[in-house]
Amino acid sequence: MIYFIQGRRTKLIKIGFAQNAKERLSRLQTGSPDILELIAVRVGDKYEENELHYMFKAHKSHGEWFKPCEEIFTYINEHCTANYSDIFMAEWAINNGKAGETPSQLSQEQLISIGVLEFRKALELPDA
Numbered sequence: 762m763i764y765f766i767q768g769r770r771t772k773l774i775k776i777g778f779a780q781n782a783k784e785r786l787s788r789l790q791t792g793s794p795d796i797l798e799l800i801a802v803r804v805g806d807k808y809e810e811n812e813l814h815y816m817f818k819a820h821k822s823h824g825e826w827f828k829p830c831e832e833i834f835t836y837i838n839e840h841c842t843a844n845y846s847d848i849f850m851a852e853w854a855i856n857n858g859k860a861g862e863t864p865s866q867l868s869q870e871q872l873i874s875i876g877v878l879e880f881r882k883a884l885e886l887p888d889a
Contacts, residue, residue, distance in 0.1 A: 763805035763813065765837055768795035773826045774833055776817070778810040801841035 764782040766775040766789060775797075779785035786799045813836075820827045827833060837843075 763803050763810055763841075764799060765801040765833075765841065766797050767800045767829070768793070768797055770795045772829045773822050774800070774829055775824075775826050776810065776813050776833075777825050778805065778807050801837045801843045803841040 762779055762782050764775075764777055764779060764785060766777070766786055767773065775789070777785065782799055782802050786797060790797050814821075814825065816836075817827050817830075817833055820830045820833065822828050
């Protein structure tokens with residue numbers, strides 16, 4: 762999963778890769794004096810993360826952090842999602858090796874066993 766996390770005060774954008782974008786946000790927030798927000802994700806791997814770093818190198822601040830710019834926001838608008846339900850669906854497919862299947866195609870018992878209902882309740886999403 763490729764993620765885009767932005768600092769509320771600094772506006773810097775971190776482009777990274779993680780199996781679970783929400784967990785990564787939580788870990789980054791622990792060490793950050795800025796409030797961080799997960800602004801977008803897309804399905805991708807470490808190789809694609811490196812391609813994005815190269816694509817946006819002119820806007821690099823430090824490490825994997827980039828200055829906000831039109832090119833990054835255009836990329837996000839064209840290739841990513843900010844919808845938490847979509848984020849979960851993508852993570853679920855990756856983590857469960859079921860690329861063609863979504864949680865909405867599973868029974869209530871299966872959803873409970875993988876924690877989908879708890880996730881949806883935490884984000885105040887309707888049950889599938």
